[in-house]
Amino acid sequence: MKKIKPRLVWAALATALVLGALWQFVPLPDASARLQSLPENPPGVQTRPEPLAPGEVEIFSRTNVIKRLALVEGQTVMLTVIDGTRNRHAIHDPRFCFQGAGWKIVAQDPIPLNKGEASRVKLEKDGETTEAVFWFTDGVRQFSSPATYWTKTTLRRLTFGRSGGEPVLVILAASAGAPMDWPKLLQTWSALGGL
Amino acid sequence: MKSSTLFQERLAGIAAWLYAVWQSRDLSHAWMDSPYDKAGFLAFLIWCLPVLLKIWRESPMRMGWFAAGVLISLAGSIGELNFVKYAGLAVVTCGFLPPGRVSWVQLAGAVCWMPLLGWVISSGGVTAVNSLRVITALVTVFVVLRPPAFLR
Numbered sequence: 001m002k003k004i005k006p007r008l009v010w011a012a013l014a015t016a017l018v019l020g021a022l023w024q025f026v027p028l029p030d031a032s033a034r035l036q037s038l039p040e041n042p043p044g045v046q047t048r049p050e051p052l053a054p055g056e057v058e059i060f061s062r063t064n065v066i067k068r069l070a071l072v073e074g075q076t077v078m079l080t081v082i083d084g085t086r087n088r089h090a091i092h093d094p095r096f097c098f099q100g101a102g103w104k105i106v107a108q109d110p111i112p113l114n115k116g117e118a119s120r121v122k123l124e125k126d127g128e129t130t131e132a133v134f135w136f137t138d139g140v141r142q143f144s145s146p147a148t149y150w151t152k153t154t155l156r157r158l159t160f161g162r163s164g165g166e167p168v169l170v171i172l173a174a175s176a177g178a179p180m181d182w183p184k185l186l187q188t189w190s191a192l193g194g195l
Numbered sequence: 196m197k198s199s200t201l202f203q204e205r206l207a208g209i210a211a212w213l214y215a216v217w218q219s220r221d222l223s224h225a226w227m228d229s230p231y232d233k234a235g236f237l238a239f240l241i242w243c244l245p246v247l248l249k250i251w252r253e254s255p256m257r258m259g260w261f262a263a264g265v266l267i268s269l270a271g272s273i274g275e276l277n278f279v280k281y282a283g284l285a286v287v288t289c290g291f292l293p294p295g296r297v298s299w300v301q302l303a304g305a306v307c308w309m310p311l312l313g314w315v316i317s318s319g320g321v322t323a324v325n326s327l328r329v330i331t332a333l334v335t336v337f338v339v340l341r342p343p344a345f346l347r
Contacts, residue, residue: 004258006207012262013214016269023273088275089221099317100230154274 028157030085031166032064034139034195038081044188046071050078062087072185076178080171081195088153091169093146094134098123103130111182114193116142118170120182130176133186137195138167170195204256208291211261215284218268221277222310231313234325239308241332245301245339246291257298260290278311285309296346297339304335 040047047068052060056067064083069076084091095105103123110117111133118135135142136149143149155163170192174180186192226235268283270276285305292298306312307328316324338346 004262006203006258009207009211009258009261009265012265013210016214016265016272020269020272089277093314096231096314096317105318150276154276157274 026160028085028161029166030064031083031139031168034165034168035064035066035081035083038066038195039191040068042189042191044073045191047079060087060090063090070189072189075180075185076175077180077185078171078173079192080173081168083166083168084153085166088157091149094132094169094171095121098132102126110144111186113142113186114190115140117144118142118186119144128176130174130178131180131182132171132173133182134169134171136167136169138165139195140164142193168195198253201253201255204258205250207258208256208261208287211265211287211290212284215264215268215280215287218272218280219277219284222281222308225310229310229313230321231317231324232310233321234328235308235310235313238328238332241329242301242304242307242335243288244336245297246288248340249293250291252293254293257290257292257294260286260298264288264290278309281305281309281311292339295342297342300342300346301335301339304331304339307331307335 047070050067050069052065052067056065060082063086066079066081068079070079082091095108098121099105103125105121106124106129107122109120111120113135115137116135118133120131120133123130123132135144136146137143138152149167149169152164152167156166172182172185222235222239225232226239264283264285264287266283267286268280271279271281271283282305285302288305289298289302292301312328312331313324316327319327
């Protein structure tokens with residue numbers, strides 16, 4: 001077998017440095033237009049902006065974020081929408097984040113949306129329970145699989161954005177202990193389906 | 196093996212490793228901030244032991260692995276996919292081992308320090324994930340340093 005020489009390693013390194021540097025100069029279209037198109041107070045929904053917590057400011061640096069407290073037909077939820085085009089690593093599997101914050105996932109089931117599905121998780125911590133619904137959307141399809149999100153975002157970066165729109169993460173978190181009627185909430189707040 | 200050739204191989208390997216480490220710098224945040232990855236750095240140190248012990252021997256290194264690891268790291272960097280960058284670091288690190296089947300064991304064992312492990316089995320709880328990291332690292336080191344006959 002022919003022995004591979006160190007020259008090959010140096011060639012790979014040079015290629016990596018040049019390509020890595022050049023890739024930074026190709027702008028990737030973000031999803032800010034989709035985020036801006038979300039109406040603040042659509043019929044049946046009242047929202048008010050919420051400031052990011054200090055930890056969130058750091059985690060969500062260089063991302064486009066919407067954080068709003070919403071009242072939807074008597075149900076209060078916190079909406080967070082994150083576009084990670086400029087900082088893909090700010091977006092994690094929400095279930096992993098919930099567990100990292102000490103919540104235990106006691107149940108999880110899909111909820112149908114207009115262009116796909118979301119995932120509803122029931123959480124428990126110190127005898128307290130709550131619920132959250134999350135999904136990713138690229139404007140064409142909604143899905144709740146982080147693996148699909150990673151695949152789509154990676155493909156997008158490798159193809160300079162030609163593979164489709166940037167998927168954004170949408171999270172609706174209920175107050176602890178509050179009973180939720182998610183299908184009704186999502187039906188009333190149908191503008192979320194347009195993200 | 197000529198010492199000048201060995202020096203050139205080591206130099207190329209170290210340059211490749213530094214590139215892969217630089218690309219994987221987010222690991223430090225995961226190891227410090229994520230409860231599931233707290234034992235990741237310890238697991239990484241343990242996992243590196245076979246390489247540290249064997250790098251000083253005058254055995255050939257795997258230039259193909261160094262080059263492949265660099266290109267995998269690049270792919271992870273462009274695609275912004277951390278676990279691909281970490282896989283690149285693992286491949287480059289394993290390139291310091293002499294040719295043999297144990298390199299593949301070492302490579303598979305790299306999962307012990309990757310955040311991916313915590314994500315996959317997070318439902319097992321923080322303690323279980325971190326314990327599994329250290330146990331996997333120790334088993335990997337044991338198998339690589341004292342390989343069974345079929346791996347030699």
